[in-house]
Structures are given as structure tokens and as C-alpha cells.
Amino acid sequence: MALSRICGRRGLCTAAATACAATGLALLAVAAFTYPAQPPPAPPAAARTHDTPAQPVADKNLPVLGPSRPLRITAPAVGLDAAVDTVGTAEDGTIALPGQGDHAGWYSGSVTPGQRGNALLVGHLDTTRGPGAFYPLGALRTGDRITVHRRDKSIAHFTITELNVYDQDDFPAESVYAPATQPLLTLITCADWDTTTRTYTANLVITAQPPNPVEGLLRPERGGG
Numbered sequence: 001m002a003l004s005r006i007c008g009r010r011g012l013c014t015a016a017a018t019a020c021a022a023t024g025l026a027l028l029a030v031a032a033f034t035y036p037a038q039p040p041p042a043p044p045a046a047a048r049t050h051d052t053p054a055q056p057v058a059d060k061n062l063p064v065l066g067p068s069r070p071l072r073i074t075a076p077a078v079g080l081d082a083a084v085d086t087v088g089t090a091e092d093g094t095i096a097l098p099g100q101g102d103h104a105g106w107y108s109g110s111v112t113p114g115q116r117g118n119a120l121l122v123g124h125l126d127t128t129r130g131p132g133a134f135y136p137l138g139a140l141r142t143g144d145r146i147t148v149h150r151r152d153k154s155i156a157h158f159t160i161t162e163l164n165v166y167d168q169d170d171f172p173a174e175s176v177y178a179p180a181t182q183p184l185l186t187l188i189t190c191a192d193w194d195t196t197t198r199t200y201t202a203n204l205v206i207t208a209q210p211p212n213p214v215e216g217l218l219r220p221e222r223g224g225g
Contacts, residue, residue: 065114101127114156
């Protein structure tokens with residue numbers, strides 16, 4: 001299926017598409033082209049993440065948080081620390097992008113991070129002013145930690161389990177946006193800058209799950225906020 005790409009406003013040549021499997025997604029950047037931002041693909045009706053399946057018996061002891069809007073996302077391994085805005089859908093049904101390039105966007109059609117289900121966060125890779133909120137994602141590796149600070153002052157903890165780069169014509173929307181029976185975090189940004197067409201030709205999709213049932217998701221946040 002055709003893919004509308006998550007993009008920033010200043011083209012950076014990333015190694016995300018080719019380095020995904022081979023080199024742990026090391027991100028290389030060179031300046032600079034300008035182009036309009038494009039939204040991520042529309043979630044299929046069959047993959048709306050609010051309607052998550054009932055809790056399986058095997059997961060009955062898995063810590064699950066209630067709904068609470070995400071405020072900030074961090075990934076200490078790569079220095080990611082970005083505010084999270086709430087985004088909905090555009091008129092054409094695609095996921096809207098955050099209005100500020102240095103902010104991530106939580107798709108309000110999905111569950112909030114830490115709830116049972118698939119929480120979707122999108123973000124710009126770059127902007128006309130420099131790197132976007134999700135610029136560091138290309139340097140993440142499997143096993144790296146991600147934390148999402150929530151409005152109720154709880155923190156949802158995740159560990160990266162998969163990193164994939166999908167070509168624009170082969171984006172598996174049904175599986176990327178699919179509901180989940182346990183807390184799941186999905187991050188999406190651009191990948192594979194084409195210097196000829198001056199567009200991104202792929203998307204980087206990162207999937208993360210809670211570290212384990214023993215460690216749990218909910219930890220009190222120190223220092224208020």
C-alpha cells in the first residue's frame with residue numbers, strides 16, 4: 001500500500017534504512033534540503049487501538065496502568081528528551097504531526113502509554129531549524145530503555161524489542177497499528193533520505209514493551225512535575 005511519510009522540514013541524509021539490521025541504526029546526517037512535512041499513514045479501521053482485547057489469563061499479573069496523557073518521552077541511551085503533545089487525525093484520516101518539531105505526538109486514537117494496548121507516538125526527524133524530536137531514534141538498539149512520563153505523575157517504562165525500516169510502498173499498517181493484549185509502545189519517524197527526489201522513502205518503526213512483569217511499569221516520579 002502507498003505510504004504517507006512522517007517527515008520534518010529540512011532533509012537530512014540518514015543511514016536508518018540501511019543500518020537498521022547491520023549497524024544498530026547509527027544515524028548519519030548531512031544538510032540540507034527543504035520540503036513540506038507529510039503525515040504518517042492512516043490507521044486501518046480494523047486496527048483502532050482503543051478497542052483492545054480482553055486481558056488474557058496468562059497476563060493476569062502483568063502491571064497495567066490506567067489512562068493518563070503522556071507528557072514527556074526519554075531515551076537516555078541516545079539523549080532523547082522531548083515533550084509530548086496530543087495529536088489526532090487530519091482531514092484525510094492520516095495521523096496528524098505535532099505542531100512543534102522538537103515535540104513528539106501521542107496519537108489520541110490509541111491508548112496512553114502503560115495501558116493495555118498499542119500506544120502510538122510520532123515525531124519529526126528534522127526541521128528547518130535542526131534535528132527534530134525523533135532525530136535520535138536511529139541510534140537506538142534493541143534492549144535500550146524508553147520512559148514515558150504521564151500526567152498522573154506515573155512513569156511507563158519500556159524496553160525496545162524491535163527496530164524496523166519499511167519502504168513507503170510496503171508499510172504494514174495493519175500490524176504496526178494493531179491492538180495489543182499487553183502494554184506496547186510504537187514510535188514512528190522518517191528514514192532513508194533520497195537526495196535525488198529530496199524526500200524520505202521509508203519509515204523507521206520502533207516497538208517497545210515493558211521490561212518484565214516483576215520490574216513493572218509504575219514507579220513514583222521524583223521531584224514533582
